[in-house]
Amino acid sequence: MLYQMYGQWEHRLNQNFTLYGGINLEYFGYNDSWSLEPRFNFEWELSENHSISGGYGYHSQLQPLFLYFVQTRTGKEQYLKTNKNLDFTNSNQWIAGYNHTFESDIQLKIEGYYQHQHNIPVTEYDSYFSLANYGANFHLNRVDSLVNEGASRNYGVDVTLEKFFSNNYYFLLTTSIFDSKYRGSNGKLKNTAFNNNYVVNALAGYEYELSDKGTIALNLRMVASGGKRYTPIDLEKSREENEVHYKKDLTNAKQFKDYFRLDGRLSYKKDDKNITQEWALDITNLTDHQNIFNRTYSRITKNIKTEYQQGFYPMMFYRIHF
Numbered sequence: 001m002l003y004q005m006y007g008q009w010e011h012r013l014n015q016n017f018t019l020y021g022g023i024n025l026e027y028f029g030y031n032d033s034w035s036l037e038p039r040f041n042f043e044w045e046l047s048e049n050h051s052i053s054g055g056y057g058y059h060s061q062l063q064p065l066f067l068y069f070v071q072t073r074t075g076k077e078q079y080l081k082t083n084k085n086l087d088f089t090n091s092n093q094w095i096a097g098y099n100h101t102f103e104s105d106i107q108l109k110i111e112g113y114y115q116h117q118h119n120i121p122v123t124e125y126d127s128y129f130s131l132a133n134y135g136a137n138f139h140l141n142r143v144d145s146l147v148n149e150g151a152s153r154n155y156g157v158d159v160t161l162e163k164f165f166s167n168n169y170y171f172l173l174t175t176s177i178f179d180s181k182y183r184g185s186n187g188k189l190k191n192t193a194f195n196n197n198y199v200v201n202a203l204a205g206y207e208y209e210l211s212d213k214g215t216i217a218l219n220l221r222m223v224a225s226g227g228k229r230y231t232p233i234d235l236e237k238s239r240e241e242n243e244v245h246y247k248k249d250l251t252n253a254k255q256f257k258d259y260f261r262l263d264g265r266l267s268y269k270k271d272d273k274n275i276t277q278e279w280a281l282d283i284t285n286l287t288d289h290q291n292i293f294n295r296t297y298s299r300i301t302k303n304i305k306t307e308y309q310q311g312f313y314p315m316m317f318y319r320i321h322f
Helices: 065-069 235-241
Strands: 002-012 017-028 033-045 050-061 072-075 078-080 089-103 106-123 146-166 169-183 189-191 198-209 214-225 259-271 276-284 292-298 303-308 313-321
Antiparallel strands (some): 002 017, 033 050, 050 089, 089 106, 106 146, 146 169, 169 189, 214 259, 259 276, 276 313
């Protein structure tokens, strides 16, 4: 069982300045590990349309549960759970933000942040493995004999410009510029698997009323980001042993080409007495951009094979809302 308790406090110094404080306690009964986490932040309304904020938080997270039960063979039919005593991973997090409302329906928000994470599980022996990269692939490595001696750091800036729906249209633009690095048990600073360096998301939509009961709408969504990090394949060694081998000293050193995808939907809704009918055309990857999914070694061709994500794909559908 994971037990959690928390307390929070709010104090308004004056009409424009508010302080928030809190503390969180976590206890994991399986191995008696615990974490005490203080947090605080403030909000300062400079004027009706301008405000700034800032804060600090100490956060903790359990390891993926299956890792606690990974067993190491110590003898004939003898096994030991060498990950049982893994502690929480901890993170010191600082953030500062600025918020500006241009009009009643348009808002700009800018946030800068820095995170320093420690107690990340890594191997006992020198390697590039770290749970800081957990979740980047579908396969979950069942690594044994892990210790809480890894670290990582992330920092960046997020910018959000949003227009709420009014006058028949809306839009949302978010941009994130960041850097993410980690240290494994060998002490070398490397890019995490998530260090794309930038991500841009954009949403926009327009609705037009054809009649009292009928509405036509056009919606677009765009995603652009730095390429996925990857470790180059050692082609010569892979050919010698006819199985994939990677250049471990170049872990996450390379990037695929930048990712780009534009999706669109054209729809028509009709409101009847008891139901709403909807007809729509969805198009995934309007520009048919070739985004790389992965690079693997082929035992048949004895060469590196590149796999791509979904290309141009139209789909029509009909839906009834009761």
